[in-house]
Amino acid sequence: MDTVVTKIGWTVVIAVLIGAFSIFAYNIGYGSGRGDVTVAGGKQLFDPKGGPPVMVAEGVVVGPAGLAIPVVGVKADQLVDTYTQARAGGQRTHDAIDIMAPTGQPVIAAAPGRVEKLFFSEGGGGISVYVRSDDGRWSYYYAHLSAYAPGLHENQLLQRGAPVGYVGATGNANPAGPHLHFAVNRMNPGEKWWQGTPINPYPLLAGKPVTR
Template identity: 40%
Template sequence: MLKWILRILLLLALVGAGFLIHDLTRSVEIPEMNVPGKLASAYVEIAKESDIPWPYLAAVDEVDQGYQEVTSKSIRQTAARIREAAGEKRPGEKGARRAIEQLFPTEKREKILRLAESYTWSAAPLGENYAFPFKKGAEVSYGDTWGASRSYGGDRTHEGTDMMAPKGTPVRSVNDGRVVAKGWNELGGWRLTIMDGDHPQISFYYAHLSRYADDIQTGAKVKKGQVIGYVGDSGYGPKGTTGQFAPHLHFGMYVRESTFSPTREAINPYPFLRVWEKE
């Protein structure tokens, strides 16, 4: 009897190791984050209600109609179609995949499923319990500045969201994670990069700080909601340069195609901020 128990435990360990290796070595295409900020919260809310992961709801609308004329009502209608095709009130990921395979022709179905998988990898924090970078009631304003033109350091596009706030306003970590970069950057001024503890392929970038919070060092672990620094106007010049623009936090989000990929892609953090602010 003991021998059989040991064999079962060994088999479970091997299966678990196989899943871990697959997760660490798989490579996923990083898509543009095209989910409209005004709809992001609706996708998350309806996903919780219907037990259909939001990446599948969003992928259907993105591939099928490019988010044209999509509303909260139409998202609920999409969820209802998926539930009906799956034959379950709470279909989960497996049921959603099965329903999409029934509802759409081959080419469109493959695009939807591929996009949903990519969002599941690259945009998981949208539907999870992350913190807004500022405490409730802070004097902050922001819009979708992704892709806006920038000229300092050469013509380029903006890879983040600028969040305007008074100099010295505390900035919070949006996640549990680890500080992987700290110090001066010519474009970002005093900046921090924090790797996500739950999704190590994702990291968050905080730039133009006036100073760091105490005990924030490279390699340090931080907790969600912990103050990591303070809004400033540093950057756009040699070390210590300030005053080249109005005080604000530049918030960026970067994703690797695989856990060990040396390169990373920037994705638009604006929809995430809209969801986290509401939560």
């Protein structure tokens, strides 16, 4: 009976999270009219509100909450929930998920937004990007990149699926395990790019309960 109740509870939690993010994604999705993104070998998307078409990467996999899996070629069933794993010798939790992929695999924007900060931390996320949603309520953090996408710059507007960079192992990542460190933070008014309250991206991308 406890197992059934637990499953029902997680179903409700996921439904609430997906519902909230689906509304969020709908409100800031392709209808922004931005046409400043071009990706070689991509596909053309037409703005339902009459804006110019844009190009996004081929092979974009969109999770049930409206977020694209931010590494091209990675499927939902390949994701692993590393959100609560210990880091720094147990001094902190991960507060993100690691998406394993070969060095150089394209990294794309999980959601539309503006590049708020390009940052390098030798002892942390290495080559990293912070993207803030249009309404300022969410921040998406992409870290341990091997390089930025060509021409990427602060204040640039990105569509979901637009190029951000390439998988790597810069910063404090293990070179033997290149991956994208991907984090989502809920932002309060006035909070800066390094602030925010982390939430687990795993159920939003994979549509599965968080693991324990």
